[in-house]
Amino acid sequence: MILKYDVLVIGGGHAGCEAASAAANMGANTCLVTMDMNKIAQMSCNPAVGGIAKGQIVREIDALGGQMGIVTDRTAIQFRMLNRSKGPAMWSPRAQCDREKFIWEWRSRLDETEHLDIWQDQADELLVENGKAVGVKTIWGAELRAKAIVITAGTFLNGLLHIGRKMIPGGRIAEPAVMHFTESITRHGIRSERMKTGTPVRIDRRSVHFEDTEIQPGENSYTGFSYLPIPRDAKQLPCWTFNTNAEVHSILMSGIADSPLYNGQIQSIGPRYCPSIETKLVTFPERNSHPLFLEPEGENTNEMYLNGFSSSMPMEIQIEALRKIPALRDVKIYRPGYAIEYDFFDPTQLKHSLESKIINGLFFAGQVNGTTGYEEAAGQGLVAGVNAAIHAGATTNDTSFTDPFVMHRDESYIGVLIDDLVTKGVDEPYRMFTSRAEYRILLRQDDADARLTEKAYALGIAKSDRLAWWKEKKENIERIIDFCKEASVKPKEINGALESLGTTPLRAGCKAIDLIGRPQISLTVLAELVPSLTAVFDAIPNRKEEIIEAAEVKMKYAGYIERERLIAEKMHRLENIKIKGRFDYDSLQSLSTECRQKLNRINPETLAQASRIPGVSPSDINVLLILLGR
Numbered sequence: 001m002i003l004k005y006d007v008l009v010i011g012g013g014h015a016g017c018e019a020a021s022a023a024a025n026m027g028a029n030t031c032l033v034t035m036d037m038n039k040i041a042q043m044s045c046n047p048a049v050g051g052i053a054k055g056q057i058v059r060e061i062d063a064l065g066g067q068m069g070i071v072t073d074r075t076a077i078q079f080r081m082l083n084r085s086k087g088p089a090m091w092s093p094r095a096q097c098d099r100e101k102f103i104w105e106w107r108s109r110l111d112e113t114e115h116l117d118i119w120q121d122q123a124d125e126l127l128v129e130n131g132k133a134v135g136v137k138t139i140w141g142a143e144l145r146a147k148a149i150v151i152t153a154g155t156f157l158n159g160l161l162h163i164g165r166k167m168i169p170g171g172r173i174a175e176p177a178v179m180h181f182t183e184s185i186t187r188h189g190i191r192s193e194r195m196k197t198g199t200p201v202r203i204d205r206r207s208v209h210f211e212d213t214e215i216q217p218g219e220n221s222y223t224g225f226s227y228l229p230i231p232r233d234a235k236q237l238p239c240w241t242f243n244t245n246a247e248v249h250s251i252l253m254s255g256i257a258d259s260p261l262y263n264g265q266i267q268s269i270g271p272r273y274c275p276s277i278e279t280k281l282v283t284f285p286e287r288n289s290h291p292l293f294l295e296p297e298g299e300n301t302n303e304m305y306l307n308g309f310s311s312s313m314p315m316e317i318q319i320e321a322l323r324k325i326p327a328l329r330d331v332k333i334y335r336p337g338y339a340i341e342y343d344f345f346d347p348t349q350l351k352h353s354l355e356s357k358i359i360n361g362l363f364f365a366g367q368v369n370g371t372t373g374y375e376e377a378a379g380q381g382l383v384a385g386v387n388a389a390i391h392a393g394a395t396t397n398d399t400s401f402t403d404p405f406v407m408h409r410d411e412s413y414i415g416v417l418i419d420d421l422v423t424k425g426v427d428e429p430y431r432m433f434t435s436r437a438e439y440r441i442l443l444r445q446d447d448a449d450a451r452l453t454e455k456a457y458a459l460g461i462a463k464s465d466r467l468a469w470w471k472e473k474k475e476n477i478e479r480i481i482d483f484c485k486e487a488s489v490k491p492k493e494i495n496g497a498l499e500s501l502g503t504t505p506l507r508a509g510c511k512a513i514d515l516i517g518r519p520q521i522s523l524t525v526l527a528e529l530v531p532s533l534t535a536v537f538d539a540i541p542n543r544k545e546e547i548i549e550a551a552e553v554k555m556k557y558a559g560y561i562e563r564e565r566l567i568a569e570k571m572h573r574l575e576n577i578k579i580k581g582r583f584d585y586d587s588l589q590s591l592s593t594e595c596r597q598k599l600n601r602i603n604p605e606t607l608a609q610a611s612r613i614p615g616v617s618p619s620d621i622n623v624l625l626i627l628l629g630r
Helices: 014-025 054-063 068-075 099-111 181-186 246-254 277-283 315-322 374-391 413-424 448-459 464-486 491-500 512-516 523-529 532-538 544-556 558-575 593-602 607-611 618-629
Strands: 002-010 030-034 048-050 076-082 092-097 116-120 123-129 132-138 143-151 160-163 166-169 192-204 214-216 239-243 291-296 303-310 333-335 338-345 362-364
Touching (some): 002 374, 014 030, 014 374, 030 143, 048 374, 054 374, 054 413, 068 092, 068 099, 068 374, 092 099, 099 116, 123 181, 143 374, 192 315, 246 277, 246 315, 277 303, 374 413, 448 464, 464 512, 464 532, 464 544, 523 544, 558 607, 593 607, 607 618
Parallel strands (some): 002 143, 030 116, 143 362
Antiparallel strands (some): 048 092, 076 092, 123 132, 192 333, 239 291, 291 303
16 A cells, blocks of 8 residues: 655654644645554653743744643643743753643644644655655555655664663663664665663652642743743642662662663663663762652652653662652652663654755654653654755645745854754753753743744744734834833832832933843833833733733843844855865865864864864864855
8 A cells, every 4th residue: 555645754753743833834745654643742751841942942933933832831730930040041841741641732732733634653664866855665565655764763763672681672661672774774774773762660640649749830920932922721839859878879889780771781872861770870879879869750640750850770679669758758650760772763864854965865863863851753744844844845825935944153052053064963862951051041932933933934834823913012012112222211209119129219300121131130120210101001902921021121132132143144154155075175275184084074064064063173263264255
């Protein structure tokens, strides 16, 4: 049997769901191939979305017309805005979700998406003809053909699970691995390597002594992830925290010889920034305790997730160690923690569109590109889905697209993520941090809609309702800023209040916007000092708090924002200098040997991309500039 589509998406995880949704919303006839329709967008590890820098990615996905923010808001059981004590460039939303509701919310959204079919099966062989990906064959004998194919296989490619010395093939616990698909890709010249990740023990809440924990409630003011007005019906639940101790560490270290990480079973590299508990003990032997966070998996389940206790130790060692924690002295578990090794493909083999440089029409997204995290996967999936639809000739809003959809580093965290992958590659699972973005004051979580929504609407992935919401928000932000630029403030009217706030009184009159730069004064405080501002606030019909906060950030940090924008514009000049195919790098003896090797391997598109390759120095870039001048 042969089925024909415009776009095939292989894998129903977070990358696959966003890729399929985006491609279908652009009008491409799309098929999502998944092994289990009941585990679409499964949260294999922590049932949480967002966090440091990851929350910004989710807001960008939402601004682009993606689904992760909406699904998260619909199923969140706890919300927190992290880093509130720092500047707005560091604020990061995070939500704990109901795992089962998250799956079914995603499933219902996919079921309602036009131009999208779901095929429950397992891809077994990639079909390539004349250097172009044309389809896949499945284990059940189906042949699915398409103009573009997106691989989002997660941890399933030759997946191998580890608990102590026990090893079982699998893509997740109790789910089969995909054993031959990698080989059908690498035979065409694409390089694959191995990575490792892991997940913690799952605990029965009825066995926990909560009196020995510290409760960690969420925030009552739920900012959310989506810029759309999404109803939030799920019951809000707390998390709990406690620490390991010396007894726990002693038991874990007694079983270190049976740890797959230290007995030679696992050869691949795991995530540096989410290490197993045994790695923490080896790396920080001086520490007497490590924090753990007990998080609910949903409203109607006793299953709980022990954040901070990722492990592949023998199960009896895990349980014995846990019972030395007072809150878990009578603990019962549903399953132990485990590690998993899996195949990924070197992302330097990709273009910025996430299309393979080797096989035309083949796109990769998610953990198969060497990343870790639902958010990083979903962001890649959306970009790959859009570009697969463009490659397949999709037409939206009566517009056909020829150029790939590529985001720059000053435009989104997703752009930073993809540029890092294709330019630098990975030697460990890549995780996004705010520190990776050199323009993070431009990439705040509050302004993703300002950066991306109009572009997404032009592509057809964001619909008219989303554009209307953004335009209304934009008008109200500008109305507040214009008022503050025009409203005059006199010393005699305001100095008493300024002194009571601990800030310097005025010597002369000023505009209201000049006061916003002071750290003691917010827009809501200013409205108390300048009552006519309240009338401007009252005229805002929707999302008043969000709009006031966005206007305040734009005014309070205007100088920093403008300075960073100018730096970004300067770098854009290098982005516009195309160098691919213009040099025989081996013949340029004025370049360092390492530079020639790296430029040959990456073959960068632009001078700016070349400047970001490790091993390419500023003097090497100057040499290329001089040669271009000639």
